[in-house]
Amino acid sequence: MKKIAVLTSGGDAPGMNAAIRAVVRTAIDAGMEVVGVENGYDGVLNKEFIPMGLRSVSDIIQRGGTILRSARCKAMMTDEGRDLAAKNLKEEGIEGLIVIGGDGSFRGAEELCKRGILCIGVPGTIDNDLAYTDYTIGFDTACNTVLDSINRIRDTMGSHNRVSVVEVMGRHCGDIALYTGIGGGAEVIMIPEIPMTLDELLAHMKDYENSGKRSGIIVLAEGAGSAGEIEKFLNANTNLEVRASVLGHIQRGGSPTNFDRYLGTTLGAKAVELLKSGVGNRIVGIKDGQIFDMDIIEGVSVPRTINKKLYEIAKVVAK
Numbered sequence: 678m679k680k681i682a683v684l685t686s687g688g689d690a691p692g693m694n695a696a697i698r699a700v701v702r703t704a705i706d707a708g709m710e711v712v713g714v715e716n717g718y719d720g721v722l723n724k725e726f727i728p729m730g731l732r733s734v735s736d737i738i739q740r741g742g743t744i745l746r747s748a749r750c751k752a753m754m755t756d757e758g759r760d761l762a763a764k765n766l767k768e769e770g771i772e773g774l775i776v777i778g779g780d781g782s783f784r785g786a787e788e789l790c791k792r793g794i795l796c797i798g799v800p801g802t803i804d805n806d807l808a809y810t811d812y813t814i815g816f817d818t819a820c821n822t823v824l825d826s827i828n829r830i831r832d833t834m835g836s837h838n839r840v841s842v843v844e845v846m847g848r849h850c851g852d853i854a855l856y857t858g859i860g861g862g863a864e865v866i867m868i869p870e871i872p873m874t875l876d877e878l879l880a881h882m883k884d885y886e887n888s889g890k891r892s893g894i895i896v897l898a899e900g901a902g903s904a905g906e907i908e909k910f911l912n913a914n915t916n917l918e919v920r921a922s923v924l925g926h927i928q929r930g931g932s933p934t935n936f937d938r939y940l941g942t943t944l945g946a947k948a949v950e951l952l953k954s955g956v957g958n959r960i961v962g963i964k965d966g967q968i969f970d971m972d973i974i975e976g977v978s979v980p981r982t983i984n985k986k987l988y989e990i991a992k993v994v995a996k
């Protein structure tokens with residue numbers, strides 16, 4: 678393989694730059710030419726190709742976001758879009774493509790494999806919603822950002838004897854809420870995988886009122902409801918003073934943690950290693966500390982499960 682390309686797709690995630698840097702430098706070290714595609718799959722369709730050299734990825738490992746920029750490309754959902762993407766890559770002499778993104782991006786990669794481009798998927802999303810891998814690039818940083826916000830919110834809740842509903846991202850996945858609920862010592866964690874009715878929430882809040890606590894945090898995954906609605910409901914049905922905070926895109930930015938830089942670097946290098954040996958149609962991940970690869974479709978089909986044990990521990994230690 679002489680020439681490969683790399684792109685970032687879907688929501689950006691801290692650590693994507695570390696992955697781009699690793700791809701570029703590992704590929705050059707292996708004697709390959711590397712092209713960066715700007716703006717995700719949109720850039721493949723519009724031929725936004727830029728040559729990448731060793732120095733083009735200097736000074737980026739510590740930066741959040743993605744230097745290649747990202748997009749959610751609707752055209753890649755259609756056969757016409759996929760055909761054009763494969764044609765454009767072939768016209769540039771690009772034989773292999775590394776896609777850093779989430780499951781939608783991986784499905785696009787799979788379609789390009791069918792059209793003769795060897796593709797490798799690298800998991801980059803703050804959501805941690807890809808079950809085939811223990812962690813996705815960006816999740817750790819997002820959790821630490823949320824934790825910092827929870828700490829600050831807890832200070833002011835404590836001063837005013839209030840309860841805060843902190844809504845975090847994750848799409849349909851509750852991992853950010855679960856992990857930060859544990860790290861932030863939340864009184865209640867609400868995640869889509871273990872639905873909680875409003876009556877159950879009320880029962881929790883009664884326990885909270887009887888526990889002698891004067892302030893508290895409810896961490897709510899966006900897939901499990903809206904902080905504004907829960908704020909209204911609790912203010913109307915309890916004697917508590919409740920405030921909502923929706924953290925939003927603050928969770929996607931910021932300098933990546935060491936773990937996300939490590940993950941981006943090792944997964945990026947692994948992706949190049951696969952292409953170098955002529956292997957495509959794979960996604961890379963980390964399981965029990967080991968970097969591994971597997972078939973794209975098999976990987977994206979692994980059913981998501983929540984760590985129920987962790988959820989039970991969180992409930993006990995919140996008392």
Ligand code: F6P
Pocket residue numbers: 688802803804846847848899929
């Ligand atoms: O997939 C990452 C993510 O941040 C989700 O947690 C969230 O639901 C979504 O992207 C937000 O998307 P956008 O930035 O397009 O509004």
